[in-house]
Amino acid sequence: MEVVLQHLSKHFTDKKGNVAKAVTDLNITIPSGKLIGLLGPSGCGKSTTLYMIAGLHKPTEGKILFGKSDVTNVPPEKRGIGLVFQNYALYPHLTVRKNIMFPLENMKMPKEKAMKLAQQYADLVDIGKLMDRKPKELSGGQQQRVAIARALVKTPKVLLLDEPLSNLDARLRLQTRVEIRRIQRETGITTIFVTHDQEEAMSISDEIVVINNGLFQQMGKPQEVYDEPANLFVAKFLGNPAINIFEGEIKDKKLLIDGIEFDHGFNGEDRPVLVGVRPESFRLDTEKGKLPIEVDYTEHIGRDVTVIGHVEGQTKTIRIIIPSEQLATIGDAKKLKFTPKRVYVFEQSGERIK
Amino acid sequence: MLEGKKDGWKALIALAPALIFLIVFMFFPIVNTFIMSFMENFQFKSGAGIFAINHRSTGIGFGEYINVLRNPLFITALKNTLVMVVISVPISIILSLLVAVVLNGIKRFQNVFQTIFFLPYVTNTIALGMVFKVMFGTNHGLVNLVLSWFGVGPVAWLTNAASGGYWSSLFVIVVYTVWTGLAFKVLVFLSGLQSIDKQYYDAAKIDGASRGRIFSKITVPLLSPMIAYITITSFIGAFKSYENVIAIFGNGQYTFGPYGNTNMWITVVGFIYKTMPNMMQAGALSRASAGSVILLLIILAFTVIQLYVSKKKVNY
Numbered sequence A: 001m002e003v004v005l006q007h008l009s010k011h012f013t014d015k016k017g018n019v020a021k022a023v024t025d026l027n028i029t030i031p032s033g034k035l036i037g038l039l040g041p042s043g044c045g046k047s048t049t050l051y052m053i054a055g056l057h058k059p060t061e062g063k064i065l066f067g068k069s070d071v072t073n074v075p076p077e078k079r080g081i082g083l084v085f086q087n088y089a090l091y092p093h094l095t096v097r098k099n100i101m102f103p104l105e106n107m108k109m110p111k112e113k114a115m116k117l118a119q120q121y122a123d124l125v126d127i128g129k130l131m132d133r134k135p136k137e138l139s140g141g142q143q144q145r146v147a148i149a150r151a152l153v154k155t156p157k158v159l160l161l162d163e164p165l166s167n168l169d170a171r172l173r174l175q176t177r178v179e180i181r182r183i184q185r186e187t188g189i190t191t192i193f194v195t196h197d198q199e200e201a202m203s204i205s206d207e208i209v210v211i212n213n214g215l216f217q218q219m220g221k222p223q224e225v226y227d228e229p230a231n232l233f234v235a236k237f238l239g240n241p242a243i244n245i246f247e248g249e250i251k252d253k254k255l256l257i258d259g260i261e262f263d264h265g266f267n268g269e270d271r272p273v274l275v276g277v278r279p280e281s282f283r284l285d286t287e288k289g290k291l292p293i294e295v296d297y298t299e300h301i302g303r304d305v306t307v308i309g310h311v312e313g314q315t316k317t318i319r320i321i322i323p324s325e326q327l328a329t330i331g332d333a334k335k336l337k338f339t340p341k342r343v344y345v346f347e348q349s350g351e352r353i354k
Numbered sequence B: 001m002l003e004g005k006k007d008g009w010k011a012l013i014a015l016a017p018a019l020i021f022l023i024v025f026m027f028f029p030i031v032n033t034f035i036m037s038f039m040e041n042f043q044f045k046s047g048a049g050i051f052a053i054n055h056r057s058t059g060i061g062f063g064e065y066i067n068v069l070r071n072p073l074f075i076t077a078l079k080n081t082l083v084m085v086v087i088s089v090p091i092s093i094i095l096s097l098l099v100a101v102v103l104n105g106i107k108r109f110q111n112v113f114q115t116i117f118f119l120p121y122v123t124n125t126i127a128l129g130m131v132f133k134v135m136f137g138t139n140h141g142l143v144n145l146v147l148s149w150f151g152v153g154p155v156a157w158l159t160n161a162a163s164g165g166y167w168s169s170l171f172v173i174v175v176y177t178v179w180t181g182l183a184f185k186v187l188v189f190l191s192g193l194q195s196i197d198k199q200y201y202d203a204a205k206i207d208g209a210s211r212g213r214i215f216s217k218i219t220v221p222l223l224s225p226m227i228a229y230i231t232i233t234s235f236i237g238a239f240k241s242y243e244n245v246i247a248i249f250g251n252g253q254y255t256f257g258p259y260g261n262t263n264m265w266i267t268v269v270g271f272i273y274k275t276m277p278n279m280m281q282a283g284a285l286s287r288a289s290a291g292s293v294i295l296l297l298i299i300l301a302f303t304v305i306q307l308y309v310s311k312k313k314v315n316y
Helices: A046-054 A096-106 A111-124 A140-152 A170-187 A200-206 A222-227 A230-236 A324-328 B005-038 B061-071 B070-105 B109-123 B127-134 B142-149 B164-195 B198-206 B210-240 B243-249 B268-275 B284-313
Strands: A001-012 A019-032 A035-039 A061-067 A081-084 A158-162 A188-193 A207-212 A214-219 A244-251 A254-257 A260-264 A271-277 A283-286 A290-301 A304-311 A318-323 A335-340 A344-346
Touching: A001 A046, A001 A188, A001 B284, A019 A046, A019 A061, A019 A207, A035 A046, A046 A158, A046 A188, A046 A244, A081 A140, A081 B061, A081 B198, A096 A111, A096 A140, A096 B210, A111 A140, A111 A170, A111 A207, A111 B268, A140 A158, A158 A170, A170 A188, A200 A222, A207 A222, A207 A230, A214 A222, A214 A230, A230 A271, A230 A344, A244 A318, A244 B210, A254 B243, A283 A318, A290 A324, A290 B061, A290 B268, A304 B061, A318 A324, B005 B284, B061 B070, B061 B284, B070 B109, B070 B164, B070 B210, B070 B268, B109 B142, B109 B164, B127 B164, B127 B243, B164 B210, B198 B210, B268 B284
Parallel strands: A035 A188, A035 A207, A081 A158, A158 A188
Antiparallel strands: A001 A019, A001 A061, A207 A214, A244 A254, A244 A271, A254 A260, A271 A344, A283 A335, A290 A304, A290 A335, A304 A318
């Protein structure tokens, strides 16, 4: 089921009349049968967007379409959605079986059929043997699976996941994200999930939507968004370690950092700009490298080496990742020269120039 | 137990005021009552203080228990108490739960309504009883006035059994008991409701649960610890009732009914209270004590059953 958000806005007004704009003029088309990650820092409005799609929040403005039908004013139970809450919201007094059966009982499905379906979905998420336990007797990961099974059992048209992995420990998170991907593939349900973790979003999403301050930033396949960030925010938000930002300038249509020319062919007046280079996008060139870096220290993480340093005269810390076999070349050097392979140029306002 | 001797003393000193009061006004009277109840024809001996063990009696045994259980007034009191408990407790619990749910659901004026419902709690029960007596008066009462608008003739609410006042006065007692007890129960339920995570309701909404199912499958189970607590305390409170009858009939401390039928709605505590003042009479205190112990055993039995049931039902 395709989900279309048209000019969607949500403003919260508190008792004193202060208006907080959680989401502003969002226009997104979420393709059918895909896994989409809504990505942004906490408080950016991504959960609000999810709750609007679920029908728990009423949009201040705009429309929500499921396929061709406008569901903006349809109550949540009639939208045919499954929602997994951040804290799972499993009913604490009911067993796993009863939790999963709850939506089916609401549809007045015969008990035997409901029990069979519940078992089927419990098996799908691999908790089929825990059916008689209470939620508090389960680990976080198991609770999360129960929540997914409960959301899936009524065969929703759209599955919504709110920070589904944030309550899990690091190892379980990796495992569960693979699991979510598998379940989504197996069921083919259009799935939208919210996360602030860019790595998580990039690793399992078919497409990601980046949101900041309630405003749409960019949508696309994870690698595309990573490679071609629309603006400084997206460039900074994706990638770990984060992109390096240098202070540069455009002078006579040339891009200069520290007086050294890096690129040319720029339009407009001479002005200061910001230059982004991803940590892995440097080539070590002790002879002809364009960018001299003063090395503060190096970190060895097995496969790679991270060089932490700064451009002479600038205080910003720069991180550069190079393959560890080049380590011997570096030695104990205090100064190294690099040539950036790929350079992103942004206006001071954050808008991408190149 | 306590690690350092010093700490033990400190703790004891800190606890002393409460302990002394509890011993003097709780434990000692309980033990004394218990002993007295087994002393047949117990009588005060002048100059011997208040210790039961020192006094005159004609024998030790269950004689006074048999006397009490054979006493028609006690049987009436027991019957009355049970009738009031069985009728008023379930009504008050269900009603207060509904009021709490409705109050929790409204957004505007919630505090105003909360205050209105809480007013009986901070008002003197005798004063409330007087208001009830006036409102349910036969000739000038507000209730009969309202009934007359619907063509219902004046009802003699608080009249004696011979004039058919049994059920009508029971009705007044139940209304009074339920209403005065409502405030506290509503408050407990309301705080319970407000502590339920809103996500459960969101989840239930998305799962397509109807309002009725949300109430019975989500609200009631999640509120069950509060419901159990209120049920147990309500039963105990109702078994101990006494002042409600006194307040409504308002004819004095030993009258539990209208003129000519002053024992119509006597309760077990009423019986104890009425038996006790003749303490110079041989056996009066023994019978009052025996009545107290019997009441204690009944309450204990009910509470144990409820605790057992709630352990099975309150589980999350």
